[in-house]
Amino acid sequence: MQLDQAKSGQSLNINEIPSELKSNLIRLGICEGDRVLCASKIPGGPVVLQKDLQEIAIGNSYAKLIKVEQCKS
Amino acid sequence: MQELKTKTINVALVGNPNVGKSVIFNYLTGIYVDVSNYPGTTIEITSAKINATEEEINRYQLEDFEIKLVDSPGVYGISSQNDEETATLTCVEQANIIINVVSSTSLSRDLFLTKQLADMGKPMILVINQCDEARIRKVAIDTKALSEGLGLDIIEAVAIKEEGLDSLKASILNTIHSRNSKIAQVKTGTLSIAVEKEIASYLDDCLTRSEALLKAENSSNEKRETIYKIRRQEVDELVSKVVSQQQFSKRTFVGHLLLNPIIGSITAALVLYLFLFQFLGVFIAGTVVDFLENSVLNTYYTPFVEGIVSQVFPVIKDSNNNLILEQPLAAIGTMLAGDYGLLTLTPTYLYALLMPLVLGFYFGLAVLEDSGYLPRLAVLVDGVLSKLGMNGRAIIPLILGGGCVTMATVTTRLLSSKKEKIITMALLGLTIPCSAQLGVIQGLLSNIGGPKPWLVWAGTLFIVFVLTGMLLNKLIPGDGGHFITDIPPLRIPRINNILQKTIIRSKVFLDEATPAFFIAAAVVGSLQVTGLLKLVIKYSEPMITEVLLLPKEVAISFILGMVRRDFGAFGLMDVPMSDSQLVTACVVLTLFVPCIATVAIMIKEQNFKIAMAIWLSSWFLAFGFGALLARLPLF
Numbered sequence: 001m002q003l004d005q006a007k008s009g010q011s012l013n014i015n016e017i018p019s020e021l022k023s024n025l026i027r028l029g030i031c032e033g034d035r036v037l038c039a040s041k042i043p044g045g046p047v048v049l050q051k052d053l054q055e056i057a058i059g060n061s062y063a064k065l066i067k068v069e070q071c072k073s
Numbered sequence: 074m075q076e077l078k079t080k081t082i083n084v085a086l087v088g089n090p091n092v093g094k095s096v097i098f099n100y101l102t103g104i105y106v107d108v109s110n111y112p113g114t115t116i117e118i119t120s121a122k123i124n125a126t127e128e129e130i131n132r133y134q135l136e137d138f139e140i141k142l143v144d145s146p147g148v149y150g151i152s153s154q155n156d157e158e159t160a161t162l163t164c165v166e167q168a169n170i171i172i173n174v175v176s177s178t179s180l181s182r183d184l185f186l187t188k189q190l191a192d193m194g195k196p197m198i199l200v201i202n203q204c205d206e207a208r209i210r211k212v213a214i215d216t217k218a219l220s221e222g223l224g225l226d227i228i229e230a231v232a233i234k235e236e237g238l239d240s241l242k243a244s245i246l247n248t249i250h251s252r253n254s255k256i257a258q259v260k261t262g263t264l265s266i267a268v269e270k271e272i273a274s275y276l277d278d279c280l281t282r283s284e285a286l287l288k289a290e291n292s293s294n295e296k297r298e299t300i301y302k303i304r305r306q307e308v309d310e311l312v313s314k315v316v317s318q319q320q321f322s323k324r325t326f327v328g329h330l331l332l333n334p335i336i337g338s339i340t341a342a343l344v345l346y347l348f349l350f351q352f353l354g355v356f357i358a359g360t361v362v363d364f365l366e367n368s369v370l371n372t373y374y375t376p377f378v379e380g381i382v383s384q385v386f387p388v389i390k391d392s393n394n395n396l397i398l399e400q401p402l403a404a405i406g407t408m409l410a411g412d413y414g415l416l417t418l419t420p421t422y423l424y425a426l427l428m429p430l431v432l433g434f435y436f437g438l439a440v441l442e443d444s445g446y447l448p449r450l451a452v453l454v455d456g457v458l459s460k461l462g463m464n465g466r467a468i469i470p471l472i473l474g475g476g477c478v479t480m481a482t483v484t485t486r487l488l489s490s491k492k493e494k495i496i497t498m499a500l501l502g503l504t505i506p507c508s509a510q511l512g513v514i515q516g517l518l519s520n521i522g523g524p525k526p527w528l529v530w531a532g533t534l535f536i537v538f539v540l541t542g543m544l545l546n547k548l549i550p551g552d553g554g555h556f557i558t559d560i561p562p563l564r565i566p567r568i569n570n571i572l573q574k575t576i577i578r579s580k581v582f583l584d585e586a587t588p589a590f591f592i593a594a595a596v597v598g599s600l601q602v603t604g605l606l607k608l609v610i611k612y613s614e615p616m617i618t619e620v621l622l623l624p625k626e627v628a629i630s631f632i633l634g635m636v637r638r639d640f641g642a643f644g645l646m647d648v649p650m651s652d653s654q655l656v657t658a659c660v661v662l663t664l665f666v667p668c669i670a671t672v673a674i675m676i677k678e679q680n681f682k683i684a685m686a687i688w689l690s691s692w693f694l695a696f697g698f699g700a701l702l703a704r705l706p707l708f
Contacts, residue, residue: 008333019294021557026301027149028559029182040332045456046465046556048332052312053210054179055328057452059464059556 001070003047004063006038012049016067028056035071081139082249084123085164087190088174089183090147091561093202096232096570097174098144101242118160119144125246133250140249143168149559150186152290152297156486165190166283170248171197172241177207177214177229178562181312184223188304191223191262192272193283196252198244198260199225202232206562210325213317222311224263233567267303271296328563331449341453344446348437349475350527357433358515365425375417382410395604408598412647419594423587430512431582434476436575443566443574447472448558455556461500461542462549463493464556470497474505477582479670481505485678490554495683496545498675502667502687503694504538509586513645514659521652526659529707533660533698541694593633620696621661622703623654630658634665653708661699666691 006012014034017025025031029051039055040048046057058066086094098104102121120143125135145164146157165171173190175183180201190197199220207214220227228244230237251257272289279285290297330336382388386406389396396404410417441447447469455465466488474481478501485494485501506514518526546553600606606629613628621627630645645658666688667675675684 019298023150023152023294023297023301024557026298026305027182027185028557029179029185029305031302031305039329040334040452042332042334042337042453042456045334045454045459046452048452048560052181052316053212053325053562054182055332055560057448057455057465057556057558057560059455060459061552062555062557 001068002064003058003066003068004060006041006047006068008038008041010038011071012036012038012068013071015069018065021062021065029054030056079137079139081141083141083143083168084170084172084245085143085145085168086172086174087145087161087165088147089149089186092174092176092183093232094144094147094174097238098142100232100235100238102142118164129246133246135246135249138249150189152287165193168195170245171195172200173197174200174202176203177201177212178203178210180316181308184308184312185304187223188265188308192264192268192286194261194264196248196259197225197262198248199223199227200230200241201227202230204229205231215315219315225260265303265307268300271300332452337453341450352437353433353511354515354519354527357429358512359519361429362426362516365429366421370421370425375421378416379410382406382416396602404602407602413594413597413601415591415594415598419590423590426512426516427509427586428583431508431579432575434508435578436571438476439571439574440566443564443571445561445563448560451558459553462496462546462553464554466556467493467497470501471505474501475511476508478502478505478507478667479674482671482674482678488554490551492549492551493553495549495679496542498679499545499687500538500542502671502675503541503664503691504534506663510663514663517645517655517659521655526652526656529656530659533702534663537664537694537698597629597633621657621699623658624648624650627658630662631665634662657699657703660702661695664691664695664698
């Protein structure tokens with residue numbers, strides 16, 4: 001599924017990041033294959049991802065481009 | 074005689090946004106730079122000398138050296154992706170020694186930059202700052218292993234409490250000493266073998282390692298991704314080795330609540346209500362201003378000055394006649410202590426009204442900034458702002474506009490796309506009142522009393538804001554930029570930093586506003602005593618009385634408002650008006666043209682055409698909505 005469909009509290013596996021976003025997100029600490037927590041989802045707005053102690057908000061338009069998979073923890 | 078030779082050693086402070094570079098700069102140089110808890114505070118590069126004591130100069134043999142510390146804008150990496158990165162790159166290239174500052178709470182993010190810097194092969198010291206936050210969050214960092222892994226000396230610090238900064242200074246001086254004397258090895262960080270392979274072919278053509286590295290990174294998207302990925306893996310491996318089990322703390326919990334759509338929105342509404350209405354509107358504009366104006370200045374100062382002036386010159390009030398020709402002496406008296414008196418109204422306005430409001434605004438803003446609330450607000454409003462052609466980042470200039478629209482217009486350069494820059498700029502110029510204006514308006518509205526006039530005023534602005542945003546979003550092609558932001562941890566603001574920031578920002582504002590106000594008072598005063606004011610009022614009267622149904626004296630406010638937004642309120646205080654008229658006047662004044670300084674910045678940041686379009690449309694908006702409001706039976 002796309003990241004914008006994630007729900008708060010879900011544990012996600014990042015499957016695919018479009019190349020225009022890749023280097024930007026790698027710097028912030030997120031790359032393909034990472035496991036992250038969806039800390040919050042604002043309806044019509046950003047998804048907040050948590051990896052370790054870090055939180056990163058990704059706007060809706062970008063979140064649509066990122067493919068994720070819910071992992072069973 | 075001994076030859077004096079001073080060599081400059083450049084030391085650059087480099088790090089991610091919001092890790093405490095500016096606090097460290099502040100400590101080492103004694104020079105204050107604006108510090109706040111949101112990314113992108115340092116736009117301009119600040120540099121200053123590090124002063125070494127006599128003893129230090131002897132110990133490290135620094136007689137012939139001048140040490141210059143450079144504070145660079147916070148970046149997540151260096152590859153000229155935006156203005157900040159380009160600026161930081163320049164700092165790094167010119168530096169002899171790099172101090173890389175990272176935060177204990179976001180090592181996996183911050184060390185990415187550390188690795189990139191290490192690959193450049195310059196002498197470097199790593200500072201792990203905000204160590205107290207790691208302790209609170211029960212994060213343990215094995216600094217010895219980290220130091221070995223990176224091949225760098227590590228200083229642990231809590232910069233805001235000045236912990237560890239003395240050892241940082243010693244370490245910097247020692248590095249300079251080792252570098253100069255070539256006795257000891259200077260640590261430059263372990264080079265990554267994998268990255269080395271990637272850049273090997275570029276090394277021969279380039280003068281420096283950093284140049285080769287950047288050339289390799291920028292050669293193609295694939296190459297950059299490969300290098301970034303290697304770096305990311307190395308960092309993640311290292312972090313998993315040196316950082317122990319991480320737990321959630323209460324503050325993370327509160328941080329999450331603020332990002333919850335429902336709780337977050339309620340909190341945001343509450344914060345804005347408390348800050349803008351209760352604190353600025355009721356407390357500052359009401360209680361404090363009333364006290365200063367009526368109980369202090371109008372009781373002691375004004376009558377005293379009027380007494381002195383009127384002993385020498387006659388003072389004539391409420392007169393718009395040409396006094397210069399009729400009574401030259403009275404003209405002087407009236408300019409000094411009359412309706413727009415340079416010695417009476419101007420100081421009252423500046424110190425009883427403007428100063429408390431500016432202080433109040435910057436104080437509130439500092440609290441919001443330092444607590445880390447603003448990025449959370451940006452996340453909450455991103456969805457809404459994206460409907461208006463902007464994104465969450467735009468909330469920062471929009472809120473800063475409540476302090477000074479001109480300064481806020483400068484910060485639109487932090488935004489990424491041209492579309493969002495133009496829309497944010499237009500909304501700032503059209504709908505956001507600056508603190509001085511906000512002050513007078515809050516003062517006027519609190520005279521009526523109750524939340525209703527305030528709601529009508531704020532509601533109208535909100536409607537204009539949303540409509541303008543939607544319209545511009547349709548008209549301007551392209552998209553409003555995408556939103557990716559790092560959310561800093563919530564912090565309990567440090568009172569010293571807040572007070573320092575409040576005072577410095579207010580001082581900058583008032584230093585500029587004070588002479589401008591005296592000039593404005595002199596201009597209006599001379600218009601009055603030459604009888605020109607009467608003419609101005611006469612010709613603009615139909616616009617004011619017919620269209621807006623306001624008393625004709627208000628005309629002068631609008632004319633002044635074109636020069637500086639806050640002057641607009643200058644004459645408004647003393648004109649008797651009905652409740653409905655007051656609210657209309659406040660709305661029109663807010664919507665009316667941005668001041669000359671703002672227009673100049675708009676032209677500089679965008680172009681003349683855009684600035685003029687914003688300026689002219691504010692006429693239509695102000696008079697259109699004013700006329701409408703004046704005819705609505707709200708009061």
